[in-house]
Amino acid sequence: MFCKEASSSLQTLNIAKSLSSEFTKPSALVNPLSAGHRNKVCPRPNLRGRCTVTASKFDFDWITKERVKKIKVKGIITAKQGLLPSVGVTDLLGVSLLVELISAETDPRTLMEKDPVKDNARRVLLDAHGEDQYECVFDMPEDFGPVGAIRVLNQDLKEIFLKEMKLELPDGSVTFTFNSWVAPKSEDPTKRTFFSNKSYLPLQTPEPLKQLRKQELETLQGKNRERAGEFEKFERVYDYDVYNDLGNPDKDPELARPILGGLSHPYPRRCKTGRKPCDKDPSAETRKALEFYVPRDEEFTTVKGAQFTGTAVLSALPAVFPQIEAALVDPNMPFPHFKSIEDLFEEGIELPKDAGLFPVIPRLVKAAAEADDILQFESPSLLDKDRFSWIRDDEFARQTLAGLNPYCIQLVQEWPLKSKLDPAVYGDPNSLITSEIVEREIKGVMSFDEALENKRLFMLDYHDLLLPYVNKVRELDDSTLYASRALFFLSDDSTLRPVAIELTRPQDVNRPQWRQVFTPGYDATSCWLWSLAKTHTISHDAGYHQLISHWLRTHCCIEPYIIAANRQLSAMHPIYRLLHPHFRYTMEINARARQVLINEGGIIESCFWPGKYSLELSSDVYDKLWRFDREGLPADLISRGLAVEDEKAEHGVRLTIPDFPFANDGLMLWDALKEWVTDYVNHYYPDAEQVKLDEELQGWWSEVRNIGHGDKKNEPWWPVLKTQDDLIEVVTTIAWVASGHHAAVNFGQYGYGGYFPNRPTTSRIKMPVEEPTEEELKEFYEDPEKTMLKTFPSKKQATIVMVTLDLLSAHSPDEEYLGENAEASWAHEPVIYAAYERFKGKLQYLEGVIDERNVNVSLKNRTGAGVVKYELLKPISEPGVTGMGVPYSVSI
Secondary structure, eight states: OOOOHHHHHHHHHHHHHHHOOTSSGGGGBBSSGGGGGOOBSSSSTTTSOOSSSSSSSSSHHHHSSSOOOEEEEEEEEEEESSSSSSOOHHHHHTTTTEEEEEEEEEOOSSSSOOEEEEEEEEEEEOOTSSSEEEEEEEEEEETTOOOEEEEEEEEESEEEEEEEEEEEETTEEOOOOOOOEEBBBTTTOOOOEEEEEEEGGGSSSSSHHHHHHHHHHHTTTTTTOOOSSSOOOTOOOOOOOOOSSSOOOOOOGOOOOOBBBBSSOOOOOOOOOOOOOOSTTTTOOOHHHHHHOOOGGGGGGGOOOSSSSHHHHHHHHHHHHHHHHHHHTTTOOSSSSSSHHHHHHHEEEEEETOOOOTSTTOOOOOOSSSSOOEEEEOOOOOHHTTTTTTGHHHHHHHHHHHHHHHSSEEEEESSOOOOOOHHHOOOOOBBBBOHHHHHHHHTSSSHHHHHHTTTEEEEEEEEHHHHOOOHHHHSSTTTTOOOOEEEEOOOOSSOEEEEEEEEOOOOOSOOOOEEEEEESSHHHHHHHHHHHHHHHHHHHHHHHHIIIIIIIIIIIHHHHHHHHHHOOOSSOHHHHHHGGTTTTHHHHHHHHOOOOOOOSSHHHHHSSTTGGGHHHHHHHHHHHHOGGGGGGHHHOOOOOOOOSEEETSSSSSSEEESHHHHHHHHHHHHHHHHHHHHHEEEEEEEEEEEEHHHHHHHHHHHHHIIIGGGGGTTTTTTTOOOHHHHHHHHHHHHHIIIIIIIIHHTTTHHHHHHHHHOOOOOOOSOTTHHHHHHHHHHHHHHOOHHHHHHHHHOOHHHHHHHHHHHHHHOTTTTOOOOSSSSHHHHSSSSHHHHHHHHHHHHHHHHHHHHHHHTTTTOOOOOTTTTTTOOOOOOOOOOEEEEEEESSSSOOO
């Protein structure tokens, strides 16, 4: 028989034990029995971490207090479990997910955070699409207050993707949006925190959520990481590194590539992976086949659909290309005639029976019932409209304004044209394009001086950028290069007319400088030479487009914004929630690009004219030309002389070329974005002081400048976040680059480049008039078409590029377009949702305006006989290769 005192103590102790199964853990030495003592450490823990204070010593006032009335609150979690949903032991036991609700209110009696309420979620439904539903029932105190956060511990054996949780509260249901992978506790034993859809600036954060907000950021910064070395797949750490993983020196010294990032080769930073250094070059990082770390929620997953996603196809391309090459006859040779190029669309290429390419590139592989599969390309829009347009001068000029790369045409603002490079190294800096040549070509429409003064002269100028690379590229196999300038005259109808092209080879130790000006011809020889000069110039534009306008200015430069945002801006920060849709999946596609596209021997190096110097060239352009303050559309146009500020003009700028399809549509999109961002920012920041006092915001922008783009941190043009207008301009610029800019240079790639004579990615032989041999000159005069075909990419290069462009130009069925669906946090706030609806309305209006413009016959740069309509900035698109659609983010 127990004594009365012992019996009483035992009963009390049992009550205490039943209150919390976690009380006996070493991490739970805080007395949980009194809200007033939550932060007091038990004075006498034993060696096992158990409290040895007798029960009678505890403050049990709460036991004798009148019990607070509790209500039942049901929660339904929608989830997707791994790749193969199945019912596990933890599901059968009902303990797969431990869920805690955290109140956003403090306890008025103690001024401390309220105790969480918790339950184990039980699976109640598994549908045919692999989506699960889990149910929790919480005993919630009636005075619990609004739920500010939810904490989840995955007690299953595999990761789970949580989409959302709906809580059925007495005053209505509340939805928490997760959209996140949660690792099993065997990999990550910490509870994941998810905040409500209500956004808070740091100083406005409810007291009970402040520590959770801080802890979550510390996790993303890697401060709570216990292990060293390579990051695991389940981790969510965002950190910076240089581009030191593009080469493979351990395999072959010839495959080493420069480290991008630092004084020698300035460059934006990428996401850190923690992989071990190469043996032969410790400054370089090793690569794993088909494996690249990005924080878990940055990855494309089967959650985005059962279809083969773009990044998955991108990863598979290295295995695809050898099979295509094996099906080609003489893959490194040129196409024998233009009919053989057209056969790629009309007849296709027979593939081996067991090539297995249909699941990878189903749009291009036609499965035959009783024969080999056929690789047959879809006819691109340019070829469908006018199969001969690519060779015409008007189309060459039109595409500088309404084609794939509208980011390079610029106003001629200095004359005479002159190189700024050292003449002792590169030769005579003065251009051979003279005012007399210009006057002759514009045929008396006006004098040269009038043309210059009236802003009628424009050019594509790759001269000084390419000149230092010419001799290096010419040492590569099967490749040549010139520095080039192409001059255009603006006609009264707002179309451009090509005037002259200058090609230059710099001097070297053995040869003097060579250069020549080519103009539209009036005899057979000069016409062919002009066409060949255009081919070289267009290939320069194609390479610049892919490496600079596309990769550098969108994919590459956006990544530091993403890393800094996740490290410095809480998930409940309004600016994080505004920018997050513009960041989705960019880090994943960039990681795949480093693996397949821009790596040593990758698609860019093997198929584009810079070859192994591709990323070195990209670094040079970043160093010399990239400026954040010119990445917004109006500032970009003004910097190139294509617009001037004009308060009376519709968009605040007046275009130098009135019929500039990219600029006209783009400015409408820019204005819609800016108005939306303005409404959003001014709602959360009613005065400038709040911008300056926002530590998370200031930390984000400081990290972007000083680390993410640290090689340019001392530039004077960086914006400083002091006012709402400063913040509006920065956010609008980032949103534009991720959406409108990227859409304009990406989703028309197959439409314009699928028929590669229109946009050859490399030139393989020099001009037939550059110090020709007798044999070269004879071949040109007897068969100039053969000379052009030999200048074009090889069969292998052309086919690889066509497959890649088809992939990159395609929208997935679940693409997320501007203005299509509101984010949950936007819909939660009525003022923000109303602003979003206005934004959506403006985008719908833009669609109609674009349709009207494309049937206006006076706009000759976007309509006419056989002209491809300019639709690249129409916000919404169907899936596939459509030549339209503006997704929020750079996700392909």
